[in-house]
Amino acid sequence: MTEVTVELKIEDGLAVITLARPNNMNAVNLNACESFCKVARTVSQNETVRAVLIRAEGKAFCVGGDVMEMSSITADRGSHVHKMATAIHEGMLYLKKVRGLIISEVQGVVAGAGIGLAIFADIVLLSEKASFSLAYTAIGLSPDGGATWLLPRLVGMRRAQTLLYENRKLSAQEAVDWGLATRVIPHDELEDHALTTAKKMAGGPGDAFSRTRGMLDCSLQNDFEQHLSLEADNIAALAASQDGREGLNAFLEKRRANFKGSF
Amino acid sequence: MTEVTVELKIEDGLAVITLARPNNMNAVNLNACESFCKVARTVSQNETVRAVLIRAEGKAFCVGGDVMEMSSITADRGSHVHKMATAIHEGMLYLKKVRGLIISEVQGVVAGAGIGLAIFADIVLLSEKASFSLAYTAIGLSPDGGATWLLPRLVGMRRAQTLLYENRKLSAQEAVDWGLATRVIPHDELEDHALTTAKKMAGGPGDAFSRTRGMLDCSLQNDFEQHLSLEADNIAALAASQDGREGLNAFLEKRRANFKGSF
Amino acid sequence: MTEVTVELKIEDGLAVITLARPNNMNAVNLNACESFCKVARTVSQNETVRAVLIRAEGKAFCVGGDVMEMSSITADRGSHVHKMATAIHEGMLYLKKVRGLIISEVQGVVAGAGIGLAIFADIVLLSEKASFSLAYTAIGLSPDGGATWLLPRLVGMRRAQTLLYENRKLSAQEAVDWGLATRVIPHDELEDHALTTAKKMAGGPGDAFSRTRGMLDCSLQNDFEQHLSLEADNIAALAASQDGREGLNAFLEKRRANFKGSF
16 A cells, blocks of 8 residues: 555635655655645645645654655666656646645745745745755755745755755744745744634635735746836736726725635 | 826926825826826836836825725626726836836825825825725735835834734834835925935935846846846846946046936 | 956865955946856866855955946947946856856945845855945836845845845845845955855755755745755655765764765
């Protein structure tokens, strides 16, 4: 029987993805990478999903690629690693398609490709027991999981270099101070806080969230004029949408908006 | 008679643009958006202008689009909002053409599209009474006014997400600490400080300022080699210009430079 | 006899480049710019080089272009300045090709083009006596040396504007707090610390370092999908390389890796 390495539960518009190799500190072997990708595709194809929560079982969030498995592949290790990285990457791209926000709940140690899974989320919630260690160049590798795309956007180029070349370890509070994560929550309250946040976001304006994420993701590549044009198109589409009308009405009626997240 | 919603005064090379709907907290209706655009075009076409100061009357700087007007448009609200955003955007692009710096004087609350008008400036001066609230997703919309282009450049991606998805409100001091604004000035001194700064910049090397702004605006989209080539062309052109010669002479003669801002 | 303005020593995989016009505060005249470019080309063509240390003689690191020389060129100053900037820029691009990290040791004042030479490095080490002053617009010029490419990536757009338009001077500690530099080292220990760091990096996984730098340098221009694909290709190539195998083996054997830096 194949080991279950990534679990999925979809309920009331919220998809909860759980890394489930706690005895291996949620290291991702090829099976886990492919399971993550499959789960992410399922989530992206489910039109009821309006928020995604990524979490992990056990003490570590994810320590990255499974080095024991990697070392056991001697014949064509490059190809094996390429498959692992590509599966994780495709999974991340699937989740980016979800019409709603991605929240990560980081309860412990994060390293290697685990970094990407934690920080590509739109809201990154940390326990004070969370810590970050890139660790790629320490073993002669360069990053995957989007770290070289995400870090300069989140912490600036100098701090990205310090994390990648000198493998500086970051505590949870430092990660927030540097802009890597959103906030630190007391360890015992993290699970509740993350679930409450994810449910709240699942009740938000999913299409507005997704269009905003899309614009943040292409912001740095666009010139000002191109980007302003994109903003005008998106706000006009939303103003005419069900959620845009409800949002404005609720504001004027001083009541809580009842968003559907729909187009 | 049409309401005057945006005022313009040009004097001694300084264009002062004033948002003038204080009884509506300077919310911009379609008329105000179009007036801003018209005023900005006038400024961009006036070759004597060497600095622009954007300010506002009353207690609020600008609370964004006029939601009362928006809610009154029921037939083709998308098209109406598109016109509003496009007028503001064209105005911002006109001001970017000015051969000199753009300074904003933010004396109070800023929300929605007001954010763009405040923070697209080259120097952003705040009263301690200024505060920032994006508020778009709270009413089911995505940003306009350049917020999704500007925020990642100014405060990094994580803080941009916090401002846009959770509508975190920022105080004046937080806005400076995060990199959204340049500095906080005591409320009673802000008007004088802003005018003095704008006049000083109007006496600066306008072409050097504009070429520098142009390079900052395309910095993130360029690769290093392309960008270095652009820098070499610009510094060479300036070194041969009237202002470049005057700057060097004044430096060697240990006197204050008398810049003309000209090509 | 031509003045020696830039010195080069290559030993044990470490190239040390020294700015050597201490009596001119290491201002770069055309000869120094061209010497830097020539030295950088030599370094880039030497396959034994696995790290570069950029340092300077005397009290100043580099105060930028030699204004005395610039003022003496009256006939075709634009062309002269273009040659200077282009030589510096070509030198920087040569050093970016080195299969290993670039470290700068900044013991004193930095201004103008000296900024680029100090901060384009992957690790920027400062004495508490270091200070930064852009100073271009003060003499009617726009930046060269990559400042308008580097500053928005390192300190964000608002602080870049403050440094460039208002010529705000930064102390060493501020430079680190803002993300311009990596860390401050007590002045008397800087030389040892920089040499030790550079030697350590020369013993690191040069190819992994270079591929990582290449990805950081194109990070902001790429979309997420393109960049993930690049990351997968690079980590796969490194996993199959000599250094990647050694890194993994050393990790599993809990010993220090013996990297060769080779392909």
